[in-house]
Amino acid sequence: MDIALIFLFPLVGFLAWSIESRIQRVSRKVARLEHKIDLILEQLGIHEDTPELARIAGLARDGQKIQAIKAYRELTGDGLAEAKAAVEKLAARP
Structure with a gap:
């Protein structure tokens, strides 16, 4: 049981870090897209x-x-x- 926990905790930590980094990348992409849409709307006068x-x-x-x-x-x-x-x-x- 102890050996399973030794491997389980780092695995859970790695998965949490991986998910968080993906969320941050998606958030940055969404922010860039929103900025581009804002520029397009501004150019069109909307x-x-x-x-x-x-x-x-x-x-x-x-x-x-x-x-x-x-x-x-x-x-x-x-x-x-x-x-x-x-x-x-x-x-x-x-």
Whole structure:
């Protein structure tokens, strides 16, 4: 029984690490695809207007950029640089 546990624990650890690394790769691929779709929509002049984005744009226009960036990051899961650029674009839209 002890020998089985000696082999079982490293195997479970390796499988967990393998699954986690695959999840991270898929997450990065999804993020790249979302970014590409955003670029295509921007090029076509199509804007996603949701109540959340309207509220974030309002915060940015009212001079509350930090709160707007924070809200955008919570909504999208983007990093700080991406969220800052997106909030600036939202604020510049009419």
